[in-house]
Amino acid sequence: MNWNRLIFALALSVSCIVQAAEIKVASQEEYQAALLNLEPGDTMVLANGEWRDFEIRFTGVGTPDQPITLRAETKGQVVISGESNLRLSGEHLLVTGLVFRNGHTPTNEVIAFRISNDELANHSRVTEVVIDHYNNPERFERDYWVIMYGRHNRFDHNYLVGKSNAGVTMAVRLNSPESQENYHRIDHNYFGHRPILGSNGGETLRIGTSKYSLTVSGTTVENNFFERCNGEVEIISSKSGSNVFRGNVFLESRGTLTLRHGNDNLIENNIFLGNSKGHTGGIRVINKRQTVRNNYLSGLTGHRFGGGLVIMNGVPDSPINRYHQVEDSRVENNTIIDVHHIELAAGSDQERSAVPVRTTFSGNLIVNTEKRDSIAVHDDISGIAFSGNIADGVAKLPSDSGFEQRGVKLAQADNGLLHPEASSLASVGVARDLKVLQRSDTGPSWYPKPDYSEVFDSGNVLQVPPGQDTLTEALEKAGAGDVLQLQGGDYTVSKLLVTDRAITVRGPAEGPPPTIQFERTTLFELADGGSLKLERLAIDGTLAPDAYGNSVVRTSRYSMLSNYQLVVSGVDVTNLNTNHSFNFLKVSKHTFARSIEISNSSFSDVSGHVIALDREIDDLGIYNAEYINVLNSSFTNIGGAAVNIYRGGTDESTFGPQVVLKGSRLENVGANKRNKTRSSVFLLGVQRTRIDDNEFIDSKPVKVVHTVGDPVTKIGSNRLESTPSASVVDISEYLR
Ligand code: CA
Numbered sequence: 001m002n003w004n005r006l007i008f009a010l011a012l013s014v015s016c017i018v019q020a021a022e023i024k025v026a027s028q029e030e031y032q033a034a035l036l037n038l039e040p041g042d043t044m045v046l047a048n049g050e051w052r053d054f055e056i057r058f059t060g061v062g063t064p065d066q067p068i069t070l071r072a073e074t075k076g077q078v079v080i081s082g083e084s085n086l087r088l089s090g091e092h093l094l095v096t097g098l099v100f101r102n103g104h105t106p107t108n109e110v111i112a113f114r115i116s117n118d119e120l121a122n123h124s125r126v127t128e129v130v131i132d133h134y135n136n137p138e139r140f141e142r143d144y145w146v147i148m149y150g151r152h153n154r155f156d157h158n159y160l161v162g163k164s165n166a167g168v169t170m171a172v173r174l175n176s177p178e179s180q181e182n183y184h185r186i187d188h189n190y191f192g193h194r195p196i197l198g199s200n201g202g203e204t205l206r207i208g209t210s211k212y213s214l215t216v217s218g219t220t221v222e223n224n225f226f227e228r229c230n231g232e233v234e235i236i237s238s239k240s241g242s243n244v245f246r247g248n249v250f251l252e253s254r255g256t257l258t259l260r261h262g263n264d265n266l267i268e269n270n271i272f273l274g275n276s277k278g279h280t281g282g283i284r285v286i287n288k289r290q291t292v293r294n295n296y297l298s299g300l301t302g303h304r305f306g307g308g309l310v311i312m313n314g315v316p317d318s319p320i321n322r323y324h325q326v327e328d329s330r331v332e333n334n335t336i337i338d339v340h341h342i343e344l345a346a347g348s349d350q351e352r353s354a355v356p357v358r359t360t361f362s363g364n365l366i367v368n369t370e371k372r373d374s375i376a377v378h379d380d381i382s383g384i385a386f387s388g389n390i391a392d393g394v395a396k397l398p399s400d401s402g403f404e405q406r407g408v409k410l411a412q413a414d415n416g417l418l419h420p421e422a423s424s425l426a427s428v429g430v431a432r433d434l435k436v437l438q439r440s441d442t443g444p445s446w447y448p449k450p451d452y453s454e455v456f457d458s459g460n461v462l463q464v465p466p467g468q469d470t471l472t473e474a475l476e477k478a479g480a481g482d483v484l485q486l487q488g489g490d491y492t493v494s495k496l497l498v499t500d501r502a503i504t505v506r507g508p509a510e511g512p513p514p515t516i517q518f519e520r521t522t523l524f525e526l527a528d529g530g531s532l533k534l535e536r537l538a539i540d541g542t543l544a545p546d547a548y549g550n551s552v553v554r555t556s557r558y559s560m561l562s563n564y565q566l567v568v569s570g571v572d573v574t575n576l577n578t579n580h581s582f583n584f585l586k587v588s589k590h591t592f593a594r595s596i597e598i599s600n601s602s603f604s605d606v607s608g609h610v611i612a613l614d615r616e617i618d619d620l621g622i623y624n625a626e627y628i629n630v631l632n633s634s635f636t637n638i639g640g641a642a643v644n645i646y647r648g649g650t651d652e653s654t655f656g657p658q659v660v661l662k663g664s665r666l667e668n669v670g671a672n673k674r675n676k677t678r679s680s681v682f683l684l685g686v687q688r689t690r691i692d693d694n695e696f697i698d699s700k701p702v703k704v705v706h707t708v709g710d711p712v713t714k715i716g717s718n719r720l721e722s723t724p725s726a727s728v729v730d731i732s733e734y735l736r
Pocket of ligand 1: 201203232234653
């Protein structure tokens, strides 16, 4: 080859790059070098493999026809891990195919449509990107997964699952003029499980903040699938104007789509399916000129602000961050089936006294398959005009006119939705052609969606013979969902049994239960990811060290991201008294149980508490467990409380804790002088309590302290013998 030919060849290749180059990079250095030369139409390709600690700054100016692209060599095979993030600035950028996993962002967000305050992204798109459990290990270290800034950006076909630390999963910010009237599109995303946070700050999507809420955002949230988005009371918090929420599915998600601040928003063609799961909600309306039409709401159990359909009262001349009055709003042609609570003029109190005005409620279909008093009126609703609504099975209608109460026979359409059979009702409720978005239409097609099957007993059964540390050895081999099957006989454990997965330890169905004794300060420790089910066992604390603060089960001493489950069934626990403050369950700050279920079990001679969920003492509305159920069990000679729960603070963003104590016997419970609760059952800040059909003998009283919200406490028929009666008091009285 002569020199001329070589120069000609180089020039040719350079001109090719200018037209549209594809540049593959395999290291962060190569990425940085290549970034400087990107032209419109160019594509940067990240080589397959793991990219650790990679703070991606993706900048450039493309054109509508020739965007600048950053993509994975193979979609799904580029994993961004460690302390990594993605920030974009410029015009017409496109990012696709990346997976964020095994790490967390070192900054405030995993994906930001800006690099700095004045370097924003516009007309840019992030599509088919995965963020999978990419959490800061400290539960209450707050960050976001996605924040959209700039204007005319699109976020679509992405997968966001398992955000477990504090902070909204995704937000749209309007904090400068360059990010207002943004007309972003958020579509076809899969917003999967967001576990209960047990605090404010667990929203899945927020658009705006109260400060800029009278500004137009114009964001469209369309055809997204929200599944088990259970972080807190708001699934979506709309805090700006002229947003559209259309064609989304909310499946078994706790909380509501809330028009919290801002005007002129539209909610249409959405489907809310609660499947009767606890605290599933629908739509909450606040502010002016809101339209809620053609939505299908079914099987929603939530109440109060978390109800199926909620129209709020406002605050007269409301400050920007409180509640603006509902004015000129429309709720029409919605189908509402087996929705437990519709709340009108909700939140009415001395402060929230401005009732809804010039608002219409028309053409809605409300059917309860079991008759139910499902519509609650909390204030004057003469400002809501009712017309053309059909109701069946509603015990009490909110208005004498505007409703026809009649039998409605429903038939199921091919897409699973129920519609009235009668053709005379064709114009009531949702349109018959309402489309049902499928899970598979959302997220990237190449990344599997989570399997939400039960965690326990799904794996293998491992036989464990009696003896010293046979249990320890078996646990080391056990995988998630496995069962350790014990025989009759004695088991001694000389090491901590630490599990970061769901494990069942089970005695035989027949004969006396196996006895487990342990020589360390605890028998089981739940590490992050761990859950434990104990069945048909005898646990004896005699061999535990002569030191205070022992336990049978404890959580990690550090913050846990995963919510654990503890099931104790048919277990006899005794001799937890080698020293003081020996608990059955002992938890640490910033750990959270999704559920604790104790049944058909006995606890005797315990120096501390049986279930102690009292480590969140900062009064920030944070707590240690959601559901605590104690059924048909006995507690005898317990120094502390059988159940001790503390949830302080006035924040109203959570549904729990919730406690049931039923069919149980408590004798000589709570008398130890170290028991500061001075009660046999101490429940502070619990939102739902049911204490029924129990016996209390020679015990300290039950104490329930209400702190915030509308706590429901039902103390039914219990037999008391030499035990003071239960007290239910407000926090102010308690602190007095
Ligand atoms: Ca909130």
